[in-house]
Amino acid sequence: MEILRYGSRALLVEVGDLDRAGALHTALLRDPPPGTLELVPAARTVLVRYDPGTTAPDRLAAALRAVDLSATADDATRSGTGARSGTVEIPVRYDGADLPEVAHLCGLTVPEVIARHCAATYRVAFCGFAPGFAYLTGADPALRVPRRTVPRTRVPAGSVALADEFTGVYPRESPGGWQLLGTTGISLWNPEADPPTPLVPGTAVRFTPADRPHPRRP
The missing domain is CATH 3.30.1360.40 (Gyrase A; domain 2)
Incomplete structure (x- = not known):
C-alpha cells in the first residue's frame, strides 16, 4: 500500500x-x-x-x-454492503451487434453466452469514462473477451457490453470499443436525481433477459 x-x-x-x-x-x-x-x-x-x-x-x-x-470485494456483493444496498436488476434485450462474435471468441453458443451473462451477480467496482458509466466486476471468466480492434464512433445509449474482465452499460450515446451484447431501456443517468445513477460503487447488479421490445425513450 x-x-x-x-x-x-x-x-x-x-x-x-x-x-x-x-x-x-x-x-x-x-x-x-x-x-x-x-x-x-x-x-x-x-x-x-x-x-x-x-x-x-x-x-x-x-x-x-x-x-x-x-x-474481499465479493463481500460487498454477498452482504449488500456498499454505498447503496440491495440489487439493481437491469433487463436486457440480447440483440447486440457483437453477440455472435463474442460467442465465437468464447467457444460458446449465443444462448450459452446469454445464460452465463445473466447467471452472474455483478458489483460496481468504480465509475469512469463518462458520467454514469459503471465498471461491473463478477462476470463469468468464460466471457472474458478483448476490446474491439477498431472502436465504434457511436454506441447507442443503453448498450450492454463486455471488455476484458468488465461489463458495463453505456448511459448515453458515445464512442466506445467494448463488445456489444444487447440493449436496455432503463435510464441509468439523471443529473437531477440524488444520486444521479443507481450504479454507485458497491452496488450489486443482475442482468435479466427482456423478450419484449423496450418502450420508446422520451
Whole structure:
C-alpha cells in the first residue's frame, strides 16, 4: 500500500490491483476513519477526501495503513454492503451487434453466452469514462473477451457490453470499443436525481433477459 498526498484535502491510496482496491473501499465504507468526507474507488486506487479541520493527513494515513484488507470485494456483493444496498436488476434485450462474435471468441453458443451473462451477480467496482458509466466486476471468466480492434464512433445509449474482465452499460450515446451484447431501456443517468445513477460503487447488479421490445425513450 502506498499513500500519496492529493492536494490539501485528499489522500490517494495505491493498492496495486482491482481486488485490493475493492476490499479497501468496502472496509472504509464499513468503518470510515474520522474526518472522511468521500471515497472514490478506481481500478487500483481509492481516493479519500477528508476534512482538514477534523483530522491531519498523517493521522489519516496511519488509519488507512491499519485497515484490514482480508475482506474481499465479493463481500460487498454477498452482504449488500456498499454505498447503496440491495440489487439493481437491469433487463436486457440480447440483440447486440457483437453477440455472435463474442460467442465465437468464447467457444460458446449465443444462448450459452446469454445464460452465463445473466447467471452472474455483478458489483460496481468504480465509475469512469463518462458520467454514469459503471465498471461491473463478477462476470463469468468464460466471457472474458478483448476490446474491439477498431472502436465504434457511436454506441447507442443503453448498450450492454463486455471488455476484458468488465461489463458495463453505456448511459448515453458515445464512442466506445467494448463488445456489444444487447440493449436496455432503463435510464441509468439523471443529473437531477440524488444520486444521479443507481450504479454507485458497491452496488450489486443482475442482468435479466427482456423478450419484449423496450418502450420508446422520451
